Amino acid sequence: MSLSLDTCRSLAHAALATGREKGMKPLGVVIVDARGAVRLTLVEDGNAPLRADIAHGKAFGCVMVGVGGRALERMAKERPHFIGALGGLTKDRLTPVPGGVLIRDAGGAILGAVGISGDTSDNDEVCALAGIAAVGLKADTGA
Template sequence: MSLTLATCRIIADTALATGREKGMKPLGIVIVDARGSVRLTLVEDGNALLRPDIAHGKAFGCVAVGVGGRALERMAKERPHFIGALGGLSRDRLTPVPGGVLIRNAEGVLLGAVGVSGDTSDNDEVCALAGIAAAGLKADTGE
């Protein structure tokens, strides 16, 4: 199974709807496939200039390292030189904070990742989780 455009739309649309229901700030959402290629980018009106880039860094970082955003955040705290090196290797396309969530199928196969940015990292993650669940897929936050 791959991340079809229809599946990406379910994830992104549900993530945006969740943000609106919870009164969050405007969100930017980027979904990448298992190789890090962008499948979908959606940016709400009023989203700050760099938020889509941050969302991309969250999603890309997750698939690049193979762990969720919470694991990347732990690595950044525990092994800052390692994460710094990964930042350079990825041409600064790595944002090691929550809000980046791996997307897996029922068998646990990695399909890609979603990155959400615009509110707090914890709230961004809530939106990503809602989107992945709505698509009937498994989320991996790196918890």
Template structure:
């Protein structure tokens, strides 16, 4: 298993940020957690509201805790809203079922962390996360 390094997390944040600017996205926040849910790196663009960092962290936490990207949990929640509302309540609101939380895998397919991005559409947030993960030489979603 490869450990998620601070350098890799910084690359993820910086590259996700650069991608967001080339796409003219709304101001974003980025959070990278290791497999244990510990903060490794974070950033908030100028103009991003102060909630964005917490939402990004909740997306990354959700991906880790559920074992799938938040785009998957968002779809699953549509079919079982009571169960997913119960998860949010049980976890004190620290998870978000919206695209933009992406698991980070090493070359062996082991989950070594997650990225949460918040500020634009969920799909745009997830795209930024995946660009950053790839730039760090790691594997995100397909």
């Protein structure tokens, strides 16, 4: 199974709707497939210019390392040299904080990841989880 464009659109729209319902700041959403290729980028009006890049780094880092954003954050604290090396290997396209969530199928295979940026990392993650749930896939935050 792969992430269809329709699935990506539905996921992103559900994530953004969650942000609006909860009164969050404007969000940027990036969804990548299991290879790290961008499938969809949506940025709300008023989202700060670098937020889409941050969202991409959250999603890209998750699929490249195979763990959710919370696991990457732990690694950054516990093994900063390792995360520094990964930053170099990924050409600084790795953002090791919550808000990056792996998207898995029912069997646990990684289909891709969603990265969201615009509010706090915890709130970004809430929106990612809502989007993934809305399309009936499994979320992996790395918690």
